[in-house]
Amino acid sequence: MSTLKLHNFNKHFYGVKAVNGLSLEFEAGKITGLVGPNGSGKSTLINLITGIIPKDSGTIFIADGFKTDKIMAQDMYDYKITRTFQNVRVFEQMSVLDNLMVVLTHRNALGALFEKKKKLYEDRAIEILEKLDISEKKHELAVNLSYGQRKLLEIGRAIAMDADIILFDEPYAGLFKEMIKKVSEIIKELREAGKTVILVEHNMEIIRDLCDTVVVLDAGELLAHGKPETVLKQRDVVEAYLGE
Numbered sequence: 533m534s535t536l537k538l539h540n541f542n543k544h545f546y547g548v549k550a551v552n553g554l555s556l557e558f559e560a561g562k563i564t565g566l567v568g569p570n571g572s573g574k575s576t577l578i579n580l581i582t583g584i585i586p587k588d589s590g591t592i593f594i595a596d597g598f599k600t601d602k603i604m605a606q607d608m609y610d611y612k613i614t615r616t617f618q619n620v621r622v623f624e625q626m627s628v629l630d631n632l633m634v635v636l637t638h639r640n641a642l643g644a645l646f647e648k649k650k651k652l653y654e655d656r657a658i659e660i661l662e663k664l665d666i667s668e669k670k671h672e673l674a675v676n677l678s679y680g681q682r683k684l685l686e687i688g689r690a691i692a693m694d695a696d697i698i699l700f701d702e703p704y705a706g707l708f709k710e711m712i713k714k715v716s717e718i719i720k721e722l723r724e725a726g727k728t729v730i731l732v733e734h735n736m737e738i739i740r741d742l743c744d745t746v747v748v749l750d751a752g753e754l755l756a757h758g759k760p761e762t763v764l765k766q767r768d769v770v771e772a773y774l775g776e
């Protein structure tokens with residue numbers, strides 16, 4: 533199980549304080565909801581943690597005290613962190629199966645072809661696709677999937693990574709009811725497997741159902757942190773949402 537701790541994270545875009553002096557600890561092996569009004573800095577925070585954009589300042593502590601000031605996206609595999617994007621990102625011109633194979637074989641498409649363990653990886657890829665109910669699409673190019681199916685595929689890629697810390701940026705957005713149920717099952721399974729999950733979501737029913745803890749951001753700052761049943765009732769939290 534891996535904890536994730538942030539100290540004094542800052543990211544300003546010109547005049548906008550997207551993330552402002554934020555210090556936080558995400559509990560190992562739990563699901564933490566990351567909520568807040570539009571523009572409160574949730575995606576920026578995930579982008580900073582995963583090195584997609586550089587932060588202005590801040591220190592990150594991963595696992596057993598491992599500490600770094602500089603986070604690079606290409607190091608995420610070694611840090612055992614993965615994420616999904618608010619705007620779904622998959623390899624559109626690859627088949628659904630290959631989208632998982634490149635992850636399972638450490639992102640090396642050529643390696644996948646010659647890898648002795650190919651069959652093993654393929655079985656794992658199919659297992660993940662079956663869990664997501666998209667295994668019948670395995671030979672389809674990802675670009676031909678529906679939006680929801682592409683979101684599920686991206687979640688599949690995150691599972692295939694077998695990371696310790698998984699950050700989901702609005703994985704439910706644009707999904708039908710059945711798919712929503714599926715994603716919740718998967719997130720709960722990740723917790724059962726001891727993973728540390730961070731979930732950005734606007735639907736408070738989902739947050740209440742899944743999360744052990746919730747972190748509320750407002751204008752890039754920490755507004756509240758605690759159990760969903762307590763935090764979501766707090767007056768300042770309700771006002772931050774209604775004030776949108």
Ligand SMILES: Nc1ncnc2c1ncn2[C@@H]1O[C@H](COP(=O)(O)OP(=O)(O)OP(=O)(O)O)[C@@H](O)[C@H]1O
Pocket residue numbers: 545548549550568569570571572573574575576577618
């Ligand atoms: N690349 C960028 N350049 C300039 N400003 C940005 C950039 N990315 C984010 N911002 C600004 O930073 C603030 C935080 O944005 P962010 O996308 O992190 O919010 P969010 O909480 O994820 O919102 P939402 O719920 O709508 O996804 C916003 O004011 C946004 O306009």
Ligand SMILES: [Mg+2]
Pocket residue numbers: 574575576618701
């Ligand atoms: Mg966002």
